[in-house]
Amino acid sequence: MVVKQLLEIYEFLDRSDANGYLIKEYMQKIGASMTSVNTFQGKNGSTDFIQIKITGLNGKSQGGCAPTLGILGRLGGLGARPEMIGFVSDGDGALAALTVAAKLLDMQQKGDSLEGDVIIATHICPNAPTAPHKPVPFMGSPVNISDCNRYEVKDEMDAILSIDTTKGNRIINHRGIAISPTILQGYILKVSEDLLDIMQTTTGRLPVVFPVSVQDITPYGYGLYHLNSILQPAVATDKPVAGLAITAELPVAGCATGASHFQDIEEAARFALEIAKYYGKGTCKFYDEAEFELIKNRYGSLAHLQTAGAGPLNE
Numbered sequence: 001m002v003v004k005q006l007l008e009i010y011e012f013l014d015r016s017d018a019n020g021y022l023i024k025e026y027m028q029k030i031g032a033s034m035t036s037v038n039t040f041q042g043k044n045g046s047t048d049f050i051q052i053k054i055t056g057l058n059g060k061s062q063g064g065c066a067p068t069l070g071i072l073g074r075l076g077g078l079g080a081r082p083e084m085i086g087f088v089s090d091g092d093g094a095l096a097a098l099t100v101a102a103k104l105l106d107m108q109q110k111g112d113s114l115e116g117d118v119i120i121a122t123h124i125c126p127n128a129p130t131a132p133h134k135p136v137p138f139m140g141s142p143v144n145i146s147d148c149n150r151y152e153v154k155d156e157m158d159a160i161l162s163i164d165t166t167k168g169n170r171i172i173n174h175r176g177i178a179i180s181p182t183i184l185q186g187y188i189l190k191v192s193e194d195l196l197d198i199m200q201t202t203t204g205r206l207p208v209v210f211p212v213s214v215q216d217i218t219p220y221g222y223g224l225y226h227l228n229s230i231l232q233p234a235v236a237t238d239k240p241v242a243g244l245a246i247t248a249e250l251p252v253a254g255c256a257t258g259a260s261h262f263q264d265i266e267e268a269a270r271f272a273l274e275i276a277k278y279y280g281k282g283t284c285k286f287y288d289e290a291e292f293e294l295i296k297n298r299y300g301s302l303a304h305l306q307t308a309g310a311g312p313l314n315e
Helices: 003-013 020-029 089-109 145-152 193-203 232-236 262-280 289-299
Strands: 035-042 045-054 069-074 118-124 159-165 176-179 241-247
Touching (some): 003 262, 020 035, 020 045, 020 089, 035 145, 045 089, 069 089, 069 232, 069 262, 089 159, 089 241, 089 262, 118 145, 145 232, 159 262, 176 193, 176 262, 193 262, 241 262
Parallel strands (some): 069 118, 159 241
Antiparallel strands (some): 035 045, 176 241
């Protein structure tokens, strides 16, 4: 379980002065040697992007060949101060991702290292703006999605798990966690059987998959519908991306406080941790490589869906 790490990280995030440097100091105290923080100043405020790389026994950072997993905590902000006081629902993705980092470091200190490298990235903002959205308001952000992708999506990531609170909708009517089909180079592929297997093991329940539309895997900013930003990393990489949603049975605003359930966040973090264990040793696949080559050969590239496309911009 990762309850201890989750509660420790939460204490750093549920505060008006939360910042990336506090998290960096904490991670270094528990064994992190490769941690960076970049402060980004936007017109709507600032945020700290933080990245923690945890080396594997046979990871690329050690000259090995084991694949690297990226785990991204997606959010607008941890808080919506001064409008709302306290930790908001939107922060759950960051909390889950950083909990995974803390647990992996704890495991290393106790002699359990993974085969491959794991890179955890998110951003820390305690006073993000809110944005109008139906059925419930979205959290805004001091930065746009392209900035998040630039700071968080790295070429060395061979697959990406994007964790995001996904409660502000009516299409996921389930309390807990849900995964997406794998997104790769503009294609919405079938759901990974390996991810389904790991999900049912970690939750003890049948796996839950949330629906994805073509609009969801196109870039933000051009007038198209998006469930939320959970799959936006897929527009910035040619590697497979799967979304891990923290969900509710009914719409909950991202800017709502008192709406974070530690059981659900712990479950998301534990699921992501298990994916990292299996992915690094090559026994968890996000997609079927042979089938992907077949579909590309038959239907061609869909990489244009990762771009702004044609026609006038509707920023």
